[in-house]
Amino acid sequence: MDLYGELILDHAKRPQHAGLREPFDVEVNHVNPTCGDEISLRVHLDTVDGGAQDGALVLRDVSYDALGCSISVAAASVMAEETLGHPVAETLTTYRHLHAMLTSKGQDPGDPEQIGDAVAFAGVAKYPARVKCALLPWTAYLDALARAGADISAASEHGDRVDP
Amino acid sequence: MTTGRPDAAPLSELEVARIRADFPLLGRSVRGGRPLVYLDSGATSQKPRVVLDAEREFYERHNAAVHRGAHQLAEEATDAFEAARATVAGFLGTDPGQVVFTKNGTEGLNLLAYAFSNAAAPGALDGADPDWARRLHVGPGDEVVVTEMEHHANLVPWQELCRRTGATLRWVGVTDDGELDDRAARLSEVITERTKVVALTHVSNVLGTLNDLRPDSTVVAAARAVGALVVVDACQSAPHLDITALTATDSGVDALVFTGHKTLGPSGVGVLWARRGLLEAMPPFLTGGSMIEIVRMEGSTWAPPPAKFEAGVPMAAQAVGLAAGLDYLTEVGLDRVHAHDQQLMGHTLDLLADRPWVRVLGPEPTHRRVGAVAFVVDGVHPHDVGQVLDDSGVAVRTGHHCAWPLHRRLRLPASTRASFGVYTTLEEVDAFAEALDRVPQIFGMAG
Numbered sequence: 001m002d003l004y005g006e007l008i009l010d011h012a013k014r015p016q017h018a019g020l021r022e023p024f025d026v027e028v029n030h031v032n033p034t035c036g037d038e039i040s041l042r043v044h045l046d047t048v049d050g051g052a053q054d055g056a057l058v059l060r061d062v063s064y065d066a067l068g069c070s071i072s073v074a075a076a077s078v079m080a081e082e083t084l085g086h087p088v089a090e091t092l093t094t095y096r097h098l099h100a101m102l103t104s105k106g107q108d109p110g111d112p113e114q115i116g117d118a119v120a121f122a123g124v125a126k127y128p129a130r131v132k133c134a135l136l137p138w139t140a141y142l143d144a145l146a147r148a149g150a151d152i153s154a155a156s157e158h159g160d161r162v163d164p
Numbered sequence: 165m166t167t168g169r170p171d172a173a174p175l176s177e178l179e180v181a182r183i184r185a186d187f188p189l190l191g192r193s194v195r196g197g198r199p200l201v202y203l204d205s206g207a208t209s210q211k212p213r214v215v216l217d218a219e220r221e222f223y224e225r226h227n228a229a230v231h232r233g234a235h236q237l238a239e240e241a242t243d244a245f246e247a248a249r250a251t252v253a254g255f256l257g258t259d260p261g262q263v264v265f266t267k268n269g270t271e272g273l274n275l276l277a278y279a280f281s282n283a284a285a286p287g288a289l290d291g292a293d294p295d296w297a298r299r300l301h302v303g304p305g306d307e308v309v310v311t312e313m314e315h316h317a318n319l320v321p322w323q324e325l326c327r328r329t330g331a332t333l334r335w336v337g338v339t340d341d342g343e344l345d346d347r348a349a350r351l352s353e354v355i356t357e358r359t360k361v362v363a364l365t366h367v368s369n370v371l372g373t374l375n376d377l378r379p380d381s382t383v384v385a386a387a388r389a390v391g392a393l394v395v396v397d398a399c400q401s402a403p404h405l406d407i408t409a410l411t412a413t414d415s416g417v418d419a420l421v422f423t424g425h426k427t428l429g430p431s432g433v434g435v436l437w438a439r440r441g442l443l444e445a446m447p448p449f450l451t452g453g454s455m456i457e458i459v460r461m462e463g464s465t466w467a468p469p470p471a472k473f474e475a476g477v478p479m480a481a482q483a484v485g486l487a488a489g490l491d492y493l494t495e496v497g498l499d500r501v502h503a504h505d506q507q508l509m510g511h512t513l514d515l516l517a518d519r520p521w522v523r524v525l526g527p528e529p530t531h532r533r534v535g536a537v538a539f540v541v542d543g544v545h546p547h548d549v550g551q552v553l554d555d556s557g558v559a560v561r562t563g564h565h566c567a568w569p570l571h572r573r574l575r576l577p578a579s580t581r582a583s584f585g586v587y588t589t590l591e592e593v594d595a596f597a598e599a600l601d602r603v604p605q606i607f608g609m610a611g
Binding site: 001004071 | 544545546547548551552555562563564568571577578606607608
């Protein structure tokens with residue numbers, strides 16, 4: 001079956017950057033009430049001082065504790081890979097492309113240039129019931145960013161609302 | 165009442181084949197042409213053609229708003245609706261006047277829970293029988309008892325009743341085997357002089373556990389001894405068992421609910437049964453048209469039950485469909501439906517026992533279970549198990565099945581559940597077990 005690709009199974013078995021770490025600015029807890037999947041997620045933001053990215057907000061750390069199905073655990077792992085050390089603005093673009101792929105019902109295969117390993121989740125888009133599993137860590141991530149004071153309006157297509 | 169061991173013979177292969185031919189949906193394929201193996205009847209049953217025909221015929225020939233209008237169609241629609249009520253009454257072994265149509269099981273339980281808090285309003289119990297009125301009084305210092313194995317539908321409404329009235333919620337625990345911890349000594353700590361309601365399920369929607377609700381069972385006896393109302397959620401037993409004993413004069417049960425869509429009927433219709441005196445004393449839940457006696461600008465009085473609890477134009481077509489579904493079960497014979505379920509249950513437990521990487525939840529003996537087998541595959545999340553089964557055309561339920569506290573009690577985030585209907589075959593159970601063998605293959609466990 002096309003849902004459980006090698007990459008998803010690997011991330012599910014060996015989630016990258018897992019475990020809650022110090023220091024952090026904000027911790028959030030999100031659940032999927034239909035299945036009980038849970039994630040606790042921490043973000044630690046920092047402002048770049050000098051250089052080409054002077055003044056940009058960057059993810060110094062993204063740490064998490066995910067309890068759930070292989071899709072949601074793998075999604076948390078890939079989310080950490082695609083955000084840790086990246087500028088916030090870039091991760092919002094990644095999220096936007098990932099969200100478009102996941103909600104395309106299989107029409108959008110995903111662009112590895114934009115979303116990296118998260119293309120492995122393209123198969124999830126064909127299973128509407130599982131899309132929320134793949135989005136749970138990202139929803140928690142956006143919430144944590146917002147609570148940490150970051151502007152996340154770029155996460156949505158129109159920039160005026162976030163509807164993960 | 166059943167102790168779990170049916171006397172009747174299970175349905176033969178030929179009989180089940182004939183039954184399946186009556187369910188159009190069972191003939192379809194899923195996921196790229198695989199034959200459907202529907203093992204999610206505990207969530208909702210599929211519908212026989214007679215149910216679909218009954219609804220269609222109602223709309224094509226008799227449709228009108230029931231209990232209104234002086235025209236012939238209104239008469240026919242009203243007759244059909246009331247005939248459906250009589251069929252439900254027959255199914256429950258009770259009087260049609262004690263059958264209230266609700267939207268589903270959840271609404272029936274809310275109707276009961278709200279009756280208690282509405283009873284606290286000034287004048288709400290004027291004219292009510294003093295004994296029933298006293299039993300409907302719930303306030304600070306009083307207690308409402310549920311069990312740890314309840315579906316959220318038989319838990320949250322009682323939590324909310326306690327919140328509204330200041331009463332205290334207590335619960336009967338569940339053993340590691342998934343049985344109610346209903347030893348008399350334990351129950352006497354939970355069910356006390358302060359208990360006003362004991363609300364519990366007949367059959368666990370997750371574990372299939374069949375609770376002993378006979379009049380002399382520890383739970384029912386304890387509730388009776390303190391005058392607490394006994395409310396039974398029969399949503400999971402009605403599709404598989406003869407439940408008429410629950411409504412018998414001396415059953416000790418005061419009210420029960422079941423839902424239509426799990427019992428071969430359409431969605432949008434459920435049933436509340438209660439003792440006549442209780443129905444008469446209970447204040448209404450939803451108010452508006454149909455449920456009134458006299459309406460003046462200053463205030464209104466209520467119609468007698470069951471109309472008092474059926475505000476607005478009712479779900480007549482769905483009630484007619486449900487009656488056809490119940491007639492279908494009655495025609496097969498509920499003792500044989502139960503025997504069929506037991507055969508499926510035994511076969512499923514045997515096949516799962518052959519797979520050491522599967523851990524079955526709930527009571528071990530087949531006769532202690534009805535309708536459902538929940539299990540976990542250690543190391544693989546139930547959603548992933550369900551997804552692999554689905555890929556083979558096998559439909560099961562995954563998650564906490566609206567029984568989150570029960571899963572917490574069993575120290576599990578979720579489980580996978582296979583559940584049966586009158587149309588389920590032994591071959592489908594084989595197909596399910598075979599599909600399950602793909603789980604260790606895909607997720608790389610020692611299978």
